[in-house]
Amino acid sequence: MKYRLAILGAGSIAHDMGETVQKTDIVEGYAVASRDLGRAEELARQYGFTKAYGSYEEMLADPQVDLVYIATPHVFHARQIRQCLEAGKHVLCEKAFTINASQARAVTALAREKGLLLAEAIWPRYMPMARVLRDFGASDQIGRIYGLTANLGYPVYHRERLHQRELGGGALLDVGIYPLTFASLILGDEVTKIRSQADLSDTGVDRTNQILLTYASGARASIFDTIAGPTDREGVIYGEKGYATVGNVNNYQYLRIYDAAHKLQEEILCPPQVTGYEYELQACVEAMDKGWTECPDAPHAMSITMMELMDIIRGQWGLEYPEL
Ligand SMILES: NC(=O)c1ccc[n+]([C@@H]2O[C@H](COP(=O)([O-])OP(=O)(O)OC[C@H]3O[C@@H](n4cnc5c(N)ncnc54)[C@H](OP(=O)(O)O)[C@@H]3O)[C@@H](O)[C@H]2O)c1
Structure with a gap:
């Protein structure tokens, strides 16, 4: 049943x-x-x-x-x-x-x-690609990972739920949570320093924000998220021997791994999804x-x-x- x-x-x-x-x-x-x-x-x-x-x-x-x-x-x-x-x-x-x-x-x-x-219905955490990313973060494929950048944005400020503080509006809790989740999968959760700034709207919610995280490992993450407009949604992971790009930190589409000469070494694609x-x-x-x-x-x-x-x-x- x-x-x-x-x-x-x-x-x-x-x-x-x-x-x-x-x-x-x-x-x-x-x-x-x-x-x-x-x-x-x-x-x-x-x-x-x-x-x-x-x-x-x-x-x-x-x-x-x-x-x-x-x-x-x-x-x-x-x-x-x-x-x-x-x-x-x-x-x-x-x-x-x-x-x-x-x-x-x-x-x-x-x-x-x-x-x-x-x-919690934080959907990317349950996806097969989340495991791929977690394993990649723990691996030595691009050498020691010392940083990442990730962004997410949609033109949704006009929606009532998103511009009203009384309804928990703003970018961070709605979209920022996804690049933060991406950073967590790759770099873990031992954050030692947090610096951030926000563009607060007339209604007092964060329309756009930027977050800099420093981890116990010394790695750094730079996050940009917004409800003011669309962004390319890309995540980029930096290692001492190469780097990797992730298509769409809201719904990971691919992990592309490059060497220091910018040559594609490997591509892992998201398996077909229903939704x-x-x-x-x-x-x-x-x-x-x-x-x-x-x-x-x-x-x-x-x-x-x-x-x-x-x-x-x-x-x-x-x-x-x-x-x-
Ligand atoms: N996982 C994802 O991909 C994803 C995507 C979008 C949103 N979300 C999350 O899902 C939640 C809902 O987002 P949504 O975009 O579906 O919002 P939405 O379109 O505004 O719908 C929210 C629903 O909540 C109910 N509600 C109850 N009290 C309300 C009130 N006082 N004001 C407004 N709505 C009220 C309403 O349903 P009834 O009137 O029918 O009762 C309303 O239709 C948020 O927490 C958001 O972060 C997740």
């Missing part, structure tokens, strides 16, 4: 998940819950889900729901994770996992207490089957570490979010 999935919040990414569920055979597309019944019905109809609910609470009261996918703005995540866990549901919650590290610590502790799965979101669903199924409260590819400690990093960075700009 397949686990029955319910989507909480029928916005943009909920459609991508609906499509993923419909096109794969990983979980059963069971329910959609929205603040607006019509929107839930439409999404359920579009992707072949069985039930539609006009409130999140009604969906959580349905004993048939096994796993809830939270697809709302970040400021609501911690509260909704708690509601799901209290209702006895496993949870896959969109990134940014919460608004800060203290919320991340609290909800992961609750998941462990309840013995339920709580996974790319199938891997996080597969990881949830494996974890639920095995009774785990976290997924090994994106464990609780990782979610907390990433939130701690982003707390410090935001603190450098004085950007605060409401805690709901």
Whole structure:
């Protein structure tokens, strides 16, 4: 029997998940819950889900729901994770996992207490290419890795969720998390120094930011992310004997490894994807089957570490979010 999935919040990414569920055979597309019944019905109809609910609470009261996918703005995540866990549901919650590290610590502790799965839907961490990158970062293929650069940007500032501080808007938590994830896969998480600056918009959120990280190994990462416009999304890894480029740090398409003479040595391509979101669903199924409260590819400690990093960075700009 397949686990029955319910989507909480029928916005943009909920459609991508609906499509993923419909096109794969990983979980059963069971329910959609929205603040607006019509929107839930439409999404359920579009992707072949069985039930539609006009409130999140009604969906959580349905004993048939096994796993809830939270697809709302970040400021609501911690509260909704708690509601799901209290209702006895496993949870896959969109990134940014919460608004800060203290919320991340609290909800992961609750998941462990309840013995339920709580996974962050930071999709590239679950992809086969994430393993390729982690192994490459630990290898000596381009000699000692002493630095990397990564950027990510989309022209999305106009979207309500992204320019409103009350909804957790800004570039860092929405897009910056991806180049930071890329840096984490390659260089690890022993960050010793963080320098950053941001262009804050009229509404007080970071439209564009730059982050410089120094690691215990001495390596450095330079991150640029923005919701003001598109960027080339490239990651470049620098070693003493060569360098490597990664196409799209939001959804790793290739790893190209060059020697010091700029000659291509090796190219590893991303395997064919359905949407790319199938891997996080597969990881949830494996974890639920095995009774785990976290997924090994994106464990609780990782979610907390990433939130701690982003707390410090935001603190450098004085950007605060409401805690709901
Ligand atoms: N993994 C990825 O690739 C990816 C991509 C995009 C976004 N995300 C993440 O997914 C989450 C949602 O992003 P999105 O782009 O799907 O956002 P969106 O299109 O604005 O949809 C968010 C949904 O949240 C619900 N919601 C509940 N209370 C709300 C409120 N007060 N104001 C606005 N919406 C409210 C709404 O659903 P109902 O009205 O139907 O209840 C709304 O449709 C964010 O945390 C984001 O970082 C992830």
